[in-house]
Amino acid sequence: MFTRRIAVFALVSALTLSAIPVFAEDAAPAAPAPARMEQDNGRDKDNGLHKGQRKEEKEKKVVDGICMGKAVDVRDTAIIAAVDAYATAVKTALATRKAALVAAGQMTDIKARATALKDAWKAFKGTWKTAAMALNTARHAAQETFGDAAKLCGGHDEGESRIDHQI
Numbered sequence: 269m270f271t272r273r274i275a276v277f278a279l280v281s282a283l284t285l286s287a288i289p290v291f292a293e294d295a296a297p298a299a300p301a302p303a304r305m306e307q308d309n310g311r312d313k314d315n316g317l318h319k320g321q322r323k324e325e326k327e328k329k330v331v332d333g334i335c336m337g338k339a340v341d342v343r344d345t346a347i348i349a350a351v352d353a354y355a356t357a358v359k360t361a362l363a364t365r366k367a368a369l370v371a372a373g374q375m376t377d378i379k380a381r382a383t384a385l386k387d388a389w390k391a392f393k394g395t396w397k398t399a400a401m402a403l404n405t406a407r408h409a410a411q412e413t414f415g416d417a418a419k420l421c422g423g424h425d426e427g428e429s430r431i432d433h434q435i
Contacts, residue, residue: 335421350406357399
């Protein structure tokens with residue numbers, strides 16, 4: 269788990285650093301505007317957009333804020349419930365593992381103790397993994413529901429809606 273966090277941190281750092289523009293003096297003069305660009309306020313005569321403006325920016329959507337607020341509330345409530353279920357499952361697994369390890373430690377037969385310890389750890393890892401998978405499934409389902417609701421509300425903000433990398 270610790271190695272995974274380091275790998276994620278390194279990846280995020282690399283992506284962040286690659287996105288930062290490097291400013292350097294360039295001896296060459298700036299390139300002239302393309303010939304097809306009209307000099308009228310910098311608009312491209314082919315599609316009516318300003319220089320550097322994308323089509324998505326030209327076509328502004330009206331987003332229903334109340335609808336989006338409800339969609340966010342539903343998504344986050346579902347995620348909170350999933351995290352609560354995950355925490356409960358992990359606490360139960362820890363308590364069960366603790367009891368099993370204490371019982372195994374009190375055994376006098378070495379082979380039986382080794383088997384009990386192995387079984388306790390195996391059961392704990394399985395329970396932990398199952399709880400993590402259930403959490404991820406619930407998070408993804410909440411995200412899908414939110415994405416559908418956001419589209420119906422008239423907008424779909426990728427920065428707000430994509431939470432997969434945040435949890």
